[in-house]
Amino acid sequence: MDIKSGHSSPVMTDSPQMSNPRLTVRQSRPPYSSSSSSAAAATAVSQNNNLLLTVPRKKTGILDDVKANAWLDAMIASSPTPALVNKDNDATTDMTYQEWTVKYPSALTTFEKIMSVGKGKRIALFLDYDGTLSPIVEEPDAAYMSSDMRTAVQNVAKYFPTAIISGRSRDKVYEFVGLSELYYAGSHGMDIMSPEGESLYHKHLSRTVSINEQGKDVNLFQTASEFLPMIDKVLCSLVESTKDIKGVKVEDNRFCISVHYRNVEEKNWTLVAQCVDDVIKTYPKLRLTHGRKVLEIRPVIDWDKGKAVTFLLESLGLNNCEDVLPIYVGDDRTDEDAFKVLRNGPNHGYGVLVSAMPKVSNAFYSLRDPSEVMEFLKALVTWKRSLG
């Protein structure tokens, strides 16, 4: 949900280094800031179960009721905890899931049908990272992908151009995946990098910059560079304003910021929302979206994962082609922008939603979890090899 613009998400729940070093090297600030539970903060919070009262009215301005409710609803709905999923995973829930798969069939059970469309076409593969290639875990910096998953991605990339599209910073997601043959789009697509030796091209914008980092030639396409100073300031403010909320983690995603509340007691979520609102309301050029137990702050520019997919298809010479089948696999609200582009745009393709819970989506197909994603990637390789 886009709080600032009032747009609502279609998803029901969850939820040039050479000339400018900032383009590739900005590691001076740590990627995360975690709060410590100082005694004073703990006292302040525990004394105030009504969290709206914990914030001095004069300085901060209170979230109005409507906005507070909307934020809280979205925060509560964002990705049920594993415990909740397990608790509810009874026959009724399974039945509901089965019914849901009538509308969003499993990409595994309908694999042959999908590939009958893919036959004779060039397939381009787009993969989200968190919740798709790696399971959702409590600590964002521990969201490693398994070596089996890495092998599956490596194999599929031998046959199909493959891109990782993530809300994380490009550097971080590259660090997790570690495959130089892929395209990477970090910061929700605002920071795109080609594999070594490949170029990036955009007919409207000439922001492609060649860099030479540690002897490697790569190309970057960055749509939000002018926002970096603002993002830096907002990051500092958010770190400061949330430092006393136990469990909060503010993550530097370079062109965007994630404020994680997964490890914050639910009674303190309003306080998190309040801190974020207090900071970003003075920045009309920033907007807020909801992810899986995370508030994501990013520039208001008309760029998202869907635009990144279109850009990459264009770069690859695969846009508006009848003989191309783009497939995007993702689990989160921000992936819906890409699903929408593949469903409605000229680059017809298939979105595959990764979810163990029924959700409204613009995807065509579904997979339950990252293990099914791995099976799907392996099936793609087997299918391609079978064609000879």
Ligand SMILES: O=P(O)(O)OC[C@H]1O[C@H](O[C@H]2O[C@H](CO)[C@@H](O)[C@H](O)[C@H]2O)[C@H](O)[C@@H](O)[C@@H]1O
């Ligand atoms: O676009 P994605 O690659 O899916 O990134 C979206 C966010 O993913 C990460 O947060 C999520 O995964 C964490 C690890 O499993 C989990 O702890 C957190 O609750 C989830 O929201 C990442 O840390 C965020 O910065 C990304 O925006």
